[in-house]
Amino acid sequence: MNDELHETQSSFVDDARLRDALEQHHAMSYGWALSCCSSNPTDAEDILQTVYQKILEGRARYDGRAAFKTWLFAVIRNTAASERRRNWIRFLRLGSYQKEHEKDCQQADDGEGLQDAERIELFRAMLVKLPRRQQEVLHLVFYQDLTVEAAAKAMGVSLGSARTHYDRAKKQLGQLLTLTGQFHD
């Protein structure tokens, strides 16, 4: 994936180029949107749609100060945050989703061993137990292959704060995964 997009919005003069750039980052954006929506696919798709519309309509403008991907992730994160604030019902929905999710994982855990897909589901269930910032920094570093510095920019926090979240997140997630007995080094 081309991560060298340091073009400014002015260089995306035509909608088509901007659209191409978004399409190029679509898979990664979806993964990030999922992370911002506690792994709810419907919410992630809705957030992405809002973000794409925002960008294509010029309501969110890329100024070239950061990499395109970092900027795009910041827009996705902010959009997800404002959606959460705007609609408290969504919180309830996510809460019930999370409970269902955990119940499913618990049921899966009752078996002798877990299939790969089930292990990943269990992994996700443990991941969403972490504080939001910790989830975000782990996702950006391990899933999106960003540096902690770029992750800090996408999250809108200082580098020091991102590093703290990163260290605590690794430690806490490691403990949670070990407790399940399904993950070993």
Add this chain to the structure above:
Amino acid sequence: MTDHTLKKLFDEASRQDARNTLSFQRVLHKQAAVPKDSPAFGWMPFAVAAALLAAAALLAFSVLPKNETHTTAEVEQWEAISDWTASSDAILAENTPCIGVSLSTSSDLLLESAPTSSSSSKNQNL
């Protein structure tokens, strides 16, 4: 839990997501059940505003006129009080002492025979 193990788990999650991802075009043109600009319960701010307006209207048309009526009633009450007379008013009217008329009592003799004090004389002089 090492970074390598975490990386493997995230990579697997990424592959799983990639299998379930809708295409860019489908996401962009997805018919949302509820338009994003008017999300579920997006009518709530309008409902709250309408409720506030209704409450204000209710206040204006019911409570305020009541206050006005109350004020009018009070005025009428005050007017009634100013016309009120007691049954003993007749006695007052008949036995009003005339101001300036001196009444003589038995002790007046003592006052006349007593020497006047200097201060009182001074006051009198003043």
